[in-house]
Amino acid sequence: MRKSPLRITRARASVAAVLLRHEHPLSAELVFRQLIGDGEDVSLGSVYRILKQMEDEGLVQRERQVSAGGVKAVYAIPDDAAQKRSYVFHCDVCQRRQRIADTSLAGQLANVATLEGYALPAEIVIPARCRTCKPGT
Numbered sequence: 001m002r003k004s005p006l007r008i009t010r011a012r013a014s015v016a017a018v019l020l021r022h023e024h025p026l027s028a029e030l031v032f033r034q035l036i037g038d039g040e041d042v043s044l045g046s047v048y049r050i051l052k053q054m055e056d057e058g059l060v061q062r063e064r065q066v067s068a069g070g071v072k073a074v075y076a077i078p079d080d081a082a083q084k085r086s087y088v089f090h091c092d093v094c095q096r097r098q099r100i101a102d103t104s105l106a107g108q109l110a111n112v113a114t115l116e117g118y119a120l121p122a123e124i125v126i127p128a129r130c131r132t133c134k135p136g137t
Contacts (some may be wrong), residue, residue, distance in 0.1 A: 006057055014040050015050045016059070016077065024115055025063055025074035051075050061107040078107040085110070090125045093133035100126075 006012060018034045019026060026034075032047045054060035055075070065074045087100040087109075113120050 006053060006059070011040070011042055011046060012050055012054065014038070014042070015047060015054070019060065019075060019077045022076075025061075025065065025076035025111060027065075027072055027074050031075065061111075063108055063111070076107070076111055078110075085120060086123045088123060088125050089128045089130070091130040091133055092127050093129060096130050096132075097125075098130075 014035055018031050028047050028051055032044045035042050051060055055062050060075050061078045062073050062075055065072050085106055089098045
């Protein structure tokens with residue numbers, strides 16, 4: 001948070017602390033309940049605003065979680081390793097490689113891997129066929 005333009009406030013630090021205490025992403029409502037349980041004086045609206053500000057600065061990652069109740073946004077602190085990991089499409093015909101620059105994808109894959117107990121390598125190669133080599137072109 002020190003590297004972002006956001007001022008470090010007690011509320012922002014408390015939200016970050018709640019997210020860091022949990023291995024899995026949390027909804028804003030769960031973050032709010034944790035803060036109330038910790039004795040913090042904060043509103044649910046403030047939690048949503050703080051999470052949005054932190055997401056805009058890349059400090060928090062928002063994902064969509066599907067459950068029986070519908071789709072809900074959940075939040076997590078991105079894994080540093082996920083930010084350094086590279087994802088590459090590799091054409092199985094011409095051997096062309098194209099790096100994928102999507103930090104959201106990187107964070108989501110890292111979170112799922114952690115939840116399921118998998119360790120991801122530094123480079124993830126996705127076999128594919130480029131537009132030049134795909135049939136019908």
